[in-house]
Every structure is written in C-alpha cells, then in structure tokens.
Amino acid sequence: MSVIDKTETARFTTKGQVVIPLRLRKQFEIEDGTKVVVQATPEGILLKPVTAALIKRGRGIVTRRPGGRPLAEDWAEHRRQERELEERHAR
Secondary structure (H helix, E strand, O other): OOOOOOOOOOOEOOOOOEOOOHHHHHHOOOOOOOEEEEEEEOOEEEEEEEOHHHHHHHOOOOOEOOOOOEHHHHHHHHHHHHHHHHHHHHO
16 A cells, blocks of 8 residues: 555644544654654645654765765855845845
C-alpha cells in the first residue's frame, strides 16, 4: 500500500490540535514531541513531520559543498552583500 492509498479523517480540538491516526504516525515514524513544519498550500494545510530518521538522512547535506567552504560562510557573505546593496539604495 502506498502513502496515498487510503484517506483518513481527524478532528481539530478547540485549541487547534489534531490527532494523527496511529497508522500514519507509525508509517512516518512520528513519536511524542516530534516537531512538524506547517505549510499553507493551494490545496490546504500541509504538515511535514521532522523526524529523527529524516534528520539522519539529511545530516551533512547542506553543511558543505564538495571542495568548497561551508554553506554557512557563503550565506553570511551573501547577507553582507545584500546589506551593502540596501544601504547604497537607501542613500
């Protein structure tokens, strides 16, 4: 059975909380305290769990480019250049 084969329903509480069905929590390795990214889409609200397995798979992907300096350094340099441009245009 694929991820999208079965539709399930849930209800929001008065606090805006929603309980994800057990089958889906197991399928996506959602445990107590799992954080979730909430995103508005044209189709509705998308919930993306940030699980330990997801973090482990992604660890190291964006920390360094092959043969290059860490992306954090590139990002800091980019932000510095953006600030300089904004300051020039503000004058």
